[in-house]
Amino acid sequence: MKILALESSAVAASAAVCEDETLIAQSFQHSGLTHSRTLMPMCRDLLANCGLSLEEIDVVAVAAGPGSFTGLRIGVAAAKGLAWAGDKPCAGVSTLEAMAWSLAFLRDADLCPVMDARRSQVYNALFTARGGALERRTEDRALSIEELAGELAARGKTQILVGDGAGLCYNELTKRGLDVELAPPHLLLQSGWGVARGALELARQGRLVSAAGLAPAYHRLSQAERERLAKENKKNM
Template sequence: MKILALETSAKSVSVAVTEDGVLLAQSYQNRGLTHSVTLMPLLDAMLQSAGLTLDDIGLVAVTHGPGSFTGLRIGVSAAKGLAWAKGLPCCGVSTLAAMAYGIGDFNGLIVGAMDARRQQVYNALFKAENGRIIRLCDDRAVSCEYVAQELRDAYPSENDILIVGDGAELLYKHLQAFGIPCRMASPLHRYQSAAGAALAAEALAAQGRLCSAQELQPVYLRLSQAERERLAKGLPLTAE
């Protein structure tokens, strides 16, 4: 089955098609342009250059969070529209899991770290073992100190710790301060990519963890700035 994946959770935007774990096509752009403007032309150009159409696709996947609220909404909305148009199932993929699956040939502990601002990172831990990616905790928004303490206390014997994500440099400094042996993934593999999302979706599909276009929703992990301001004023999260 060919899987079409979209990735719009941060500054870059990418699209990819995989089949049985093999990357057939991918297009990536990181020029700071608006995702709502670049996503669909990028997708159309990739499909055309690969000699594919949406009729060849069996599943639409998208990183549904964590990440930029606006970026996630754009990606999820596009995935829903594509799936609805062709009657295809969907797969919402954790952005952190997608980065773990995008690493490739590696055995050890993968630490996802996306800059969540307010001195926090979006984080999850994964064990890469002989081509398998094993999730060790749920996605969460935590401080770098929290991650460092957890790695020190819960995984003291790990000697190959790889950090991925746009928060890698920030977290790396904290782990170094705690004396934790670690390294950052190379820039080519450190950031979000649709190829990783497609590989993660393939694993989820094998477990039957798919959804309809109607059910697909972003996963933000925490409230938006506007929602936090409404709560601070004692107002409901949604206007009546």
């Protein structure tokens, strides 16, 4: 099964082509340029350099959230566009699970993917690596670092932090005396391969969707929506 995977949930952008669990090619860019400028050319060049056409791709996958509202919209819109014409199945992969897949080769290790959600919160889910498989211990959620610290303290086991919020959490959690480690630099940030690996699991579970059914999973209201609700509540007071 050939999977084209897109990752645009945070500052870095990535695209990958995989066949089952094998990485064929991957492109990664952490330059600060907008994803609307980089993501589609990245996909086009990646396929061309692999000698593949879009028709040869079986599944189009994307990191569907949580993450940056703008980044998720760009990624999902790009995946829809790539899949629609050929009526290809899509996989909306948890961004947090995709990050955890990069460390799934470890054995009985606690993985703590984290993304900076602003407003003193992080997006997080907890997993255990099982030597090539993942055991999910929590659902994706937005919570404060204080709440996360409490959960990890109760767990009482070394946590490996991965994701663009790992540095922030490492500093805050070590201040609280928690046993945490950073993932290696080359595995720290979100990647297209992680998205592809998560998509493979969804395919095996029969959980692929159509391009029309693909949607972001924000896990929190956008700033614009929060401001709108605040104004409405103020008017009703």
